[in-house]
Amino acid sequence: MDNANEGSECMSTINTAGNPPNEPITQMDFARAGKITPQMRTVAEHEGRDPGYIRERVARGSIAIPANIRHIERGLTPRGVGEGLSTKVNVNLGISGDKADAAEEWKKVGIAVNRGADAIMDLSNSGKTRAFRQQVIDECPLMVGTVPMYDAIGYMEKPLVELTAEDLLEVLRVHAEDGVDFVTVHAGINRSVVKTFKETGRLMNIVSRGGSLLFGWMEVTGNENPFYEFYDEVLKICHEYDVTISLGDSCRPGCLYDANDAMETAEMIELGKLTKRAWDAGVQVMVEGPGHMAIDEIAANIKLQKRLCHNAPFYVLGPLVTDIGVGYDHITAAIGGAISASAGADFLCYVTPAEHLCLPDAHDVLEGLMATKIAAHAADIAKGVPGARDADNRMAQARRKLDWEEMWKYALDPQTARERYEASPAATKGTCTMCGKMCAVRTVNKVLEGTTIDLDSEH
Incomplete structure (x- = not known):
């Protein structure tokens, strides 16, 4: 202490x-x-x-506080990610080339802020994205993350293969100057890891968008990954503005078959080395992880990552525990998220019902956020985060009293809960339309109060 x-x-x-x-x-x-x-x-x-x-x-380094000095000046509400802290939840959004609707993305920002997300990642990947990013940072108190690689082609107005190392570093600097709190940098997919990929193969190949772009760039140019080769320059930029590096999982598994394979493990070893180098430079680090993974493999993956990456905060996408939950992948990811966080993961990136299908709309974002918040909270209870069970105990007391107004206070999504309840009014005061007069809680309360149990013969 x-x-x-x-x-x-x-x-x-x-x-x-x-x-x-x-x-x-x-x-x-x-x-x-x-x-x-x-x-x-x-x-x-x-x-x-x-x-x-x-x-x-x-x-x-076992806790990171992603807090760009520029965003602090603009009203950031800082949050910690890592050892002994509550599991944090991230919402992805951003303008897509196929569906460039900034107004819809702002609805998603509002949902993230109002429904209790801890962070937003602006994954805009089409055209000039800087104005949208700057507005998010100016107006949003949540931690903001980006992937500069997504922005590079539009910002530099060049084809992928014509981008230079200097171009990529310039885009990173622009994001840092704008106030981004954490950036995903795909520095772990170097030529050595690519060699492992080619020698061992995969069912789904590379599914990381940033990882695939860098893989393509390396293959066409014959050069080393610029984020790996010039990692010291990356660290200088991040240190200047206190940007936390989120070391990207370029080789995350995109299906159960590829989980914990040679390529994923080879990259994880590299990420551990990069973590140490960042800490030596005074730069905060998070490490990203899977992906898709069977339930029985998740805990071992988390333990291996924590060992190889020196207990740096671990940020996972799900993982999805089956490949066939299409249309319901917020559920498959929430199952994996609860297991991974209870095993030691610190930060969950939400997954929506639109995963693998289309750009999510605002309702998809709400569904994905709440499923992930449930997973995070369930994991916090399992791993004994201080105070994690308090709201559950208060909810139980409110339910025992059939105090609906009190229940809304402790619900993870009180707005939706109230709307569903009020849309189906019960005939018997204090109950819901599931049980009505036969509500078990009401019956026991009446017995203990010495009140007549008023069940009609029609029931």
Whole structure:
């Protein structure tokens, strides 16, 4: 514990241009200097933890607080991801080339903010995306993540194969300057990992969008992955603005058959090395994971990742526990998410019913977010996160009393719950139309109160 440092308040909104060379900039810098930032205090309060607990783990990298210094200035509500903290949930959205509807994407932003997401990833991949990204950062208090590789072709106005390492680094810098809190950087898919892929093969090949673009670029140009070759330059940019690197899972399995195969494992080894290099540079790290994976393989995958990547926060997409749940993949992902988070994953990327089918609409986003929030909360109960069961216990007390207004307070989605209840009014006060007068809770309450049980013969 670091109670002696609790009074060491440090502002993280720093003008880096005039900063002395050894002055702390990132949350990791401050933590290693023994200083507790306002962002660490906010995370501690949100999690019910001592600020020293947060500082200690940020210093060693097992907790990340993605908080770009530019976004802090614009009203970011910081959240911690990692060891001993509640499982966080991310919502993906963004403008697609086939369906470029910014108004619809803003509906999704509103759902993410109002229904309790912790982060948004703007995965816009068509045309000039900077204005939308900047507006999200300016107006959204949630952590914001991006994948600069998606933006590179549109931003640079070049075909993929004509992009240079300098182009990719420039796009990364623009995202950092705009205030992005975490960026997915696909640095782990180097020529060595590609060699493993070609030697061992896969049923689904490469399903990561960013990973496939870099694979294609490397194959056509014959060059090494620029994010791997010039990783030190990536770290300098991220350190300057305190952008957390989310090390992309270019080789994540896209089907059960490919889970935990040689290619995924080869990349995971590389990601562990890149994690250490980032920490040495004072840059915070999260590591991304699967994907698709059978239930009985998930816990082992999480443990292996935590071992190889030195207990860095782990960010997973599901994983989906079957390949045939098309149209219901928010459910298949929620099952995998609950298992992975209970086994040690720290951050769940939502999956919607539209996965594998189309760009999700606003209703799909709501369905995916709530399924993932349920998975995250169930996992927090299983792994003993402080206070995780409190709302469940209060919900049980409210149900025992048939106090519907109190129930809405503890529901993960009170708006939907209230709407469903009120759309089907019960004839008997305090009950719902499932059981009516035969409500078990009502019956037992009446017996214990010494009140007559008024069941009609027609029931």
